[in-house]
Amino acid sequence: MGTCDPHSYTDLEHGKIKHIELQLFVDFKRKALKGEAVLDFHKGGDGVLDLDTRNLKIDAIYTRDGQPMNWEMGPEEGFMGQKLRIHRPVGTKSLIIRYGTEPQSSALQWLEPQQTAGGTYPFLFSQCQPIHARSMVPLQDTPLVRFTYKANLMVPKHLNAIMSAAPGQDGPGPTKDSKTIQFDMPQPIPSYLLALAVGDIASADLSPRSKVYAEPATLDAAVYEFGEIESMMVAAEDIFGPYPWERFDFAVMPPSFPYGGMENPRLTFLTPTLLAGDRSLANVLTHELAHSWTGNLVTNATMDDFWLNEGFTVWAERRILEKLEGEETFSLEAALGRNSLKQEIERFGEDSPFTCLKNDLKGINPDDVYSQVPYEKGFLFVKLAEQTIGREEFDQFVKRYMNRFRFMSISTETFESYFRHCFPEASETIDLDLWFRGTGLPDNAPVFESEKLNAILALAKAFSEDATCELGLLDQLNATETQVFLSELPQKLTENHCRVLEEKLNLKESGNAEILCLWYGIAIYSGYHSVLDAVSSFLKKFGRMKFLKPLFKALHETATTKELAADLFDTYGASYHPIARGGLENILKGSAQAS
Secondary structure, three states, rough: OOOOOOOOOOOHHOOEEEEEEEEEEEOOOEEEEEEEEEEEEEEEEEEEEEEEEEOEEEEEEOOOOOOEOEEOOOOOOHHHHEEEEEEEEEEEEEEEEEEEEEOOOOEEEEOOOOHHOOOOOOEEEEOOOOOOOOHOOOOOOOOOOOOOEEEEEEOOOOOEEOOOOOEEEEEEEEOOOEEEEEEEEEEEEEHHHHHEEOOOOOEEEEOOOOEEEOOHHHHHHHHHHHOOOOHHHHHHHHOOOOOOOOOEEEOOOOOOOOOOOOOOOEEEEEEEHHHHOOEEEEEOHHHHOOOOOOOOOOOEHHHHHHHHHHHHHHHHHHHHHHHHHHHHHHHHHHHHHHHHHHHHHHHHHOOOHHHHHOOOOOOOOHHHHHHOHHHHHHHHHHHHHHHHHHHHHHHHHHHHHHHHOOOOOOHHHHHHHHHHHHOOHHHHHOHHHHHHOOOOOOOOOOOOOOOHHHHHHHHHHHHHHHHHHHHHHHOOHHHHHHHHHHHOOOOOOOHHHHHHHHHOOOOOOOOOOOHHHHHHHHHHHHOOOOHHHHHHHHHOOOOHHHHHHHHHHHHHHOOOOOHHHHHHHHHHHHHOOHHHHHHHHHHOOOOOOOO
């Protein structure tokens, strides 16, 4: 016997959780969840059962009929947390764990009113990917275990609660100042997709099967920004088949949410940095929608196989955008992705194992090596497979693949075996082993071209050499094209180059966070210090890691702003999510794995 996931204490031979029932009181004063978790297993068992925990206080464990169980906590082991070992009586099919979370739970962020958009009420949200669910619930924290769940959240009466489940139903609470909101998740999910949020949350319907949640202060902006969700869903269904989760609701989170989006089924979480005012960043929602099939329906077995979630999802996202906006958009997005992949490979090194699609992360915190490699190298593999096999036949394969492994968690090896069975000749042409286990980027990776892309690349090259060159094309670029242009410029430019860029692209007035992050990075490395007040405001406003990491890295690596990087982290670090803070601490310490 032994564990099947390098990031979990779970031994599947001891049994697998089938269903969880949660009864949790949300205590904003103590910054803790307190209550019970009922774990039901597929079949009865006895003897040792190991669960994953981190920063949890276990009070008691007993059977459904009230019989106490013996248990002990293992030693703390860094990011792995603590093993909870339970000794079960013969035939145990269910157990009840009475427990509470600690304020430092890495899955939970407790926001003071001033940290929210509205500024009046506190807010709580969870982020369980990759291995943080264990700090919210004692469970088998591995994608190899999927479960349905029901939950009763007891919250202050004036607040609302939402979960990655069917929309909640309000009921009376245990006190006159509280209420209980009941949730039911009928489809089995892995632990990292368990999600909740509590706060001053309003909602609006966008279609018969989609609702957006947000703080009242940002709801109208969210309704406009994502108003085209139904057309996205129809385009996705053309590729994958019928939507499998009944509803696609999503929530715009407070500014400290660390990711662009999190694909919690039935309730995707989104960063407010997407609210650009012109729908130019709505493609992130397309990415999370695509996860409804690639990731949520068919899931990576462990974090060693993360590319199966993300590579397929980036491919699907771009196929949806191509259907909605044309081939030009596909090529431009692919070009941006290739640039980010190039930077990641340079950061890790061409021969680094962290540039492989199939990883071996035993003993390594997956948060520490999070990168664009599984996303963009994974995308290039999927696109190469499509090109080699032919689009029509590959699309049929994707539908068969989704149906074959529906609501299952699979490894790279399982995918490889299935792909080789379906396409033996194409497997040899592509060289699956090189793509999955080789470092760097294979020579047969697809290259994307378009007339507009070529013109943008030529303009970036010309401007890099001469700031006085003809820049008329800049007036014709949309937001994505502007990102491509900025991403192709050298890291360091002259002061005159920076001044021209700022003026020509009207960067002082831009509301697009993606464009601003690229611009601020160039300006910092170039010593264009007139932007530093704007950078400080940006880092105060947003907690998305995609922006925090490159900007803090630029500030830290530039001699004239290194001290500012430390000062800004001291000032704003407490408002960032624990996952983001950890990454920034690595950067400020000069960690080779920090991005």
